[in-house]
Amino acid sequence: MKLKFKNQQFQTDAAKAVTDVFQGQKNAALLEFTHDLGTDNGGFFDAVGYKNQPIEVSYSEVLNHIREIQMAAQLKPTESFDRADLRLTIEMETGTGKTYTYIKTMFELNRLYGWSKFIIVVPSIAIREGVCKSFEVMSEHFAAEYGKRIQSFVYDSSQLTKIDQFASDSNMHVMIINTQAFAARGEDARRIYMKLDAFRSRRPIDVIAATNPILIIDEPQSVLGADKKNATRNRLKEFNPLFTLLYSATHRADDIVNMIYRLDAMDAYNKKLVKKISVVGIEQKGSTATNGYLYLESIELSEGNPRARIGFDKRVGNGVKQVTQLVADRFDVYQNSGELQEYANNYRVTEIDGYNRCIHLQNGITLSEGEVIGAVNEQVIRKAQIRATILAHIEKERKLFRQGIKCLSLFFIDHVDNYREADGGKGIYAQIFEEEYERIVGELQLRFSDDPEYVKYLKSFSSDQVHDGYFSRDKKNNVVESKAKESENELR
Incomplete structure (x- = not known):
């Protein structure tokens, strides 16, 4: 079966919010640089490499663009930003095609400005594999739309030749990397910062950073963590990004900077982009030591008087088991439990309130739907x-x-x-x-x-x-x- 994709306006809008930040940037080919190929038998080798053109739009123009986008979208306007660490925040509700959107954004940035080197950072191997699969299944769709393909690969410290291809090829390339590959304490994570014989005495991070890539962080709340001084935050700077895009449905409040697009849960639901999720809760009420176990599951309305479905303990043979029963007014829990002593204190239903969805007991206890009292473990x-x-x-x-x-x-x-x-x-x-x-x-x-x-x-x-x-x-x-x-x- 072949999957079919279609352009949706909200995804186009999210991509446009990013590209509009750089209005005025020239559409230029990749910038050539001397790509260090390392040493071999004492000799030094180099070749032509390709990196993203720098941002030529002035600081004030970029700031004005960001503010215009934010004002139109009713988002908090940016006061200033760090030119050396430009980050743009995009909020998209889960299930609305976040991965599709940032892949589309890559193609748009390439089409408009010629930028072609990208790195996607993900928080786990599982998400990394999902992103890789997305590139695979969406390849034909984007090739038909843009007339070109983007070469994607997963960073692997044992397959470093792909990094050379990333740096030396002028076509669109994206490297997908999970944080454990560069920010963990294991030897494999450290290899990206080491001069390796297998990489002709070069550090992989230096070759990657020379391309001045655009960094895309998928689920930054997990990638960056809460600690402002953690290793991941500091080491991301070593990739020397041109700028950084942060995509998530649940950004940490203190990590939201320069938000330029928001599609929150209510927007997604109103646009019929996601299905409604219902959550059922159970709430423990009162002391667990002085009351008998009693749980009000539901109030059931009919043509007659309302009835309540309750859970309670019941003597069965030589033991006690929990039962659930549909009951009416004046139901005596004590008698129906087999006269368990825990219900001796006036555990009789005096009123089933269908309007307020609760029951009242003779001992003064009131239980609402979903509430439970008593010896509850x-x-x-x-x-x-x-x-x-x-x-x-x-x-x-x-x-x-x-x-x-x-x-x-x-x-x-x-x-x-x-x-x-x-x-x-x-x-x-x-x-x-x-x-x-x-x-x-x-x-x-x-x-x-x-x-x-x-x-x-x-x-x-x-x-x-x-x-x-x-x-x-x-x-x-x-x-x-x-x-x-x-x-x-x-x-x-």
Whole structure:
């Protein structure tokens, strides 16, 4: 299957915001310089290299252009900027084609001003691979639009000949590099600053810096970090950038300088560029030591009086288990729990308030939807969150079912083994998920009796078929913890 791309006005506008900063700059060929090819058997070699032409537009003209762009876009106007470290900020909501936009911006900068040397800095190997894939799949699209191609490569300290090609070729080139390749403490990271025999006694950073590249930072809040004195910030200057473009949906406030384009979440939603995301929360209320466990999942309205779906502990045989039940006014939790002592203090529902979406108990406690009280540990909260997500998912899925639109719900979890154990077994979250999914589907079949087609669809999948996880893997294909200690689980 071949992907097709089309120009969208907001992406064109974002690229134009960058190019308009340099109005008046001559469209000139790359500037030639003496490209040091290093030493070989005692001899010195050099050749013609190509670098970006310097910015010839005056400081005051660039500042005026930036301010004009900002005023038209209702952005905070720039007072001044550092000519030696010109940075332009572009904010684009996640899912609006940020990578496409900065690739398009490269082609526009080349078309208008002849600039052809670019470096993209990304915060991780995973994002780096995604960017590389974008260049691959978008190659034909941009070649058709601009009549040329951009040569892209990933910086690799073991494949340094590509740096020579980057410096010695007059065509468009982009080097993609992750911060670990130049700002970490390992030997591979240090190689970019070392004179290497394999690179004919040259430092890779010197050859790269001689091209005066345009620096593009993807997700600067992750690349730069919060520490103003960290290694990455300082070492980026050694690339000797002509100027720097920062692209993200979530810039750090103190890193926003010279913002020239903004497409925030509300703009993206209003333009129908991204889908709406719903978030369901569980809130713990009151003391965990003095109250019995009680969770108000939802208020259900019907032609009669409203009812409440609550979770509480119930004596079953010789043990106690948590149950969820649809109840009406005057429901006595104490009696229905098997007379557990924790509910002896007037745990009787006196009012179910459908307007304010809450319940009132005889002991004075009021619970709103999503609130939980009592002897609550982390597992109880996780169980309530999983159940709430399944309910919200099914509600949304039922609405979209006849339109053929897939509904997706995500869980972000703290440790892989909470979902999938090392031997391939199911972790505690997976077990809770399957228990709650089966319970919920069983409860909802009667409520959905007027929609037999959707009920049939629900029943066509077992609980272990509707969820799966995405995790980092080692070379033996075993799931491992990611550095961020966060993994993603998907409900389909």
